[in-house]
Amino acid sequence: GVAPQTRFIHTDPLIHVVADSSDEEQVALAAAYNEAQYEALDMLTGRKSPELGGQESIWIFSV
Known part of the structure; x- marks a missing residue:
């Protein structure tokens, strides 16, 4: 069954990845x-x- 009193704590990472070049594939990978x-x-x-x-x-x- 489901325990309605259950709580989760979740944090997302705070990062920003940039490509090391202007290569379109690298830029797309960084964005993804x-x-x-x-x-x-x-x-x-x-x-x-x-x-x-x-x-x-x-x-x-x-926060």
């Missing part, structure tokens, strides 16, 4: 890495992989 760092939060909120059961209504605290 920057987006991927938020993937866990997107899963928790159901924005990505909604089949996992995430919900926008989760409590989010930020």
Whole structure:
């Protein structure tokens, strides 16, 4: 069953990756890495992989 009193604490990394060159492939890889760092939060909120059961209504605290 589901324990309604269960709480999770999640932090996303705070990074910014830049390409070491103007090579389009490297720039695209850096951009993808920057987006991927938020993937866990997107899963928790159901924005990505909604089949996992995430919900926008989760409590989010930020500092």
